[in-house]
Amino acid sequence: xxxxxxxxxxxxxxxxxxTEIYPIVNKEAPEGxxxxxxxxxxxxxxxGMCIRVCAPGCITRTIEKTEEGDKITFNxxxxxxxxxxxxxxxxPRGAIELTKNYHLAVTDEKDLLVSGTFIKKLPPKPPVQPxxxxxxxxxxxxxxxx
Amino acid sequence: MFKKLIEKSxxxxxxLFHLNTGSCNGxxxxxxxxxxxxxxxxxxxxxxxxxxxxxxxxxxTGPITSQSRDRLIRTLAQVxxxxxxxxxxxxxxxxxxFNGSYSVEGPLDKYVPIDVSIAGCPPKPxxxxxxxxxxxxxxxxxxxxxx
Ligand code: SF4
Ligand code: SF4
Numbered sequence: 498x499x500x501x502x503x504x505x506x507x508x509x510x511x512x513x514x515x516t517e518i519y520p521i522v523n524k525e526a527p528e529g530x531x532x533x534x535x536x537x538x539x540x541x542x543x544x545g546m547c548i549r550v551c552a553p554g555c556i557t558r559t560i561e562k563t564e565e566g567d568k569i570t571f572n573x574x575x576x577x578x579x580x581x582x583x584x585x586x587x588x589p590r591g592a593i594e595l596t597k598n599y600h601l602a603v604t605d606e607k608d609l610l611v612s613g614t615f616i617k618k619l620p621p622k623p624p625v626q627p628x629x630x631x632x633x634x635x636x637x638x639x640x641x642x643x
Numbered sequence: 644m645f646k647k648l649i650e651k652s653x654x655x656x657x658x659l660f661h662l663n664t665g666s667c668n669g670x671x672x673x674x675x676x677x678x679x680x681x682x683x684x685x686x687x688x689x690x691x692x693x694x695x696x697x698x699x700x701x702x703x704t705g706p707i708t709s710q711s712r713d714r715l716i717r718t719l720a721q722v723x724x725x726x727x728x729x730x731x732x733x734x735x736x737x738x739x740x741f742n743g744s745y746s747v748e749g750p751l752d753k754y755v756p757i758d759v760s761i762a763g764c765p766p767k768p769x770x771x772x773x774x775x776x777x778x779x780x781x782x783x784x785x786x787x788x789x790x
Contacts, residue, residue, distance in 0.1 A: 516683045519769050520776065526767065553733070553740045577737035579764040601762035602774035604781070606736075609762050 526597040531580040533598040534573045538613030540592040543569050547584035547593060553577045556584065566618040573611040575601065653699075654783055656688035659775075660698030660722065664715050665747075666705030669765040670732040674702055677775075682768045689775055695721040700778050704731045706738040707749035719755055725785035727778045730760045731771065739764065 500506075517524060526532060548556045555577035561568040573593075585593040603609060661674055677684045678691055692698055695718045707715060719728075728751070733739040735751035751757055758781050761774040 514680070516680055516686070519682065519772050524769055530767075532763075553737075553742055555737075574737070575733075575762045576760060577733055577739055577742070578762070579733065579740055581764075599763065599767045599770050600773055601766065602759060602770050602777055603762070604759055604777055606757075606760060609736075609760070 526599050530597045530599065531582045531595040533596050533601060534575060534578065534611050535594040535596055536571060536573060536611055536613040537592045537594070538569075538571065538615035540590045541569075541571065541588075541613070541615060542590055542592075543567075543617055544589065546587045546589065547571075550583045550587045552581065552583070553579055563616070566616050568614060568616050570612060570614045575609040575611065576606065650786075654779070654786065656690065657699040657727075657779060657782055658690050658692040658697050659700050659702055660692055660695050660718075661702045662695075662704070662715065662718055664703060664705035664711040664735070664749075664751075665708035666732070666734055670704040670734070673765045673768055673771060674704070674731060677768045677771050682772065684772060684775065687772075687775070695719075696723065698722050698726070699782055700727045700729060700775070702729050702731050703735045703751055706734040706741045706744075706747045707751060707754075709746050709748055712748045712754075716754060725782060725789055727758045727782045727785070728755050729774055729778050730757045731774075732766060733762055733764050736760050736762070 543558075545558070548554075548558060555574045557572045557574070559570045559572075561570075580595065582595050585591075585595050601609070661671070663671055676682060678689075689700075695701070701719070701722055703715075705711070719726075730736050730751055734741070735749060736757070738744075738747050738749040741747045741749075759774045759777045761770055763770055766774075
């Protein structure tokens with residue numbers, strides 16, 4: 498009679514158990530793991546590339562007009578994210594990052610929302626010339642042609 | 644005294660029921676890997692059961708397709724109270740990439756309140772263990788509240 502796995506079985510008797518005692522010993526995610534999203538609003542330029550490439554459409558943007566400029570809010574709803582990292586790859590400014598944090602079990606839905614707000618300043622208005630000066634210039638121009 | 648013992652053992656060993664409502668099998672494999680010797684959720688008392696009538700915690704995966712919707716409702720109705728609904732992955736939470744499809748009738752919270760949601764596509768087995776630990780606390784609270 499043959500016991501094909503006998504060697505393996507005897508070896509395993511003296512091995513340590515292969516169970517990872519997870520909550521007691523914390524485990525690092527492997528390099529390159531795509532977990533919780535980090536968004537850095539100060540780097541973002543509001544180009545909208547991330548919204549364009551996101552397949553499930555979990556990125557939403559709201560734009561509010563204020564005095565200093567446009568107040569732009571990006572919301573990443575991780576309950577709808579596939580963690581594909583396309584948004585991070587396509588972002589030209591590196592404003593999105595998928596971290597190695599995988600602790601995404603929540604009891605409150607709102608904890609899955611990552612959002613960031615920044616204010617995009619309007620371009621400075623060209624200085625308005627006083628009315629008098631403009632007329633003078635025009636008069637001078639007219640005088641020259643005469 | 645006997646009753647007390649039963650009460651205590653109830654809390655220490657919740658039974659799981661895995662309900663697939665049309666998922667891509669990613670999350671299902673992760674649930675199965677939680678039960679394997681490597682992650683071994685059974686050391687914390689979780690046991691996968693085959694019948695919804697025996698279950699305390701229901702793990703729902705998938706975006707709820709039209710085919711599986713009636714089965715989902717029927718299965719959820721068979722689970723005795725108090726029950727804890729755990730959504731695994733992004734699909735039951737929000738229907739994920741299938742959002743707006745003609746054959747998807749999710750998300751899950753249209754049909755039943757979700758107690759614990761685990762985000763990820765699929766979530767890591769460690770994240771599922773995290774979620775189950777939260778589910779146990781909720782189950783305990785619900786049991787106390789029923790008494
Ligand atoms: S990781 Fe993928 S699914 Fe998630 S926000 Fe980025 S593009 Fe969208
Ligand atoms: S792709 Fe990057 S820079 Fe462009 S809107 Fe998205 S986060 Fe901002």
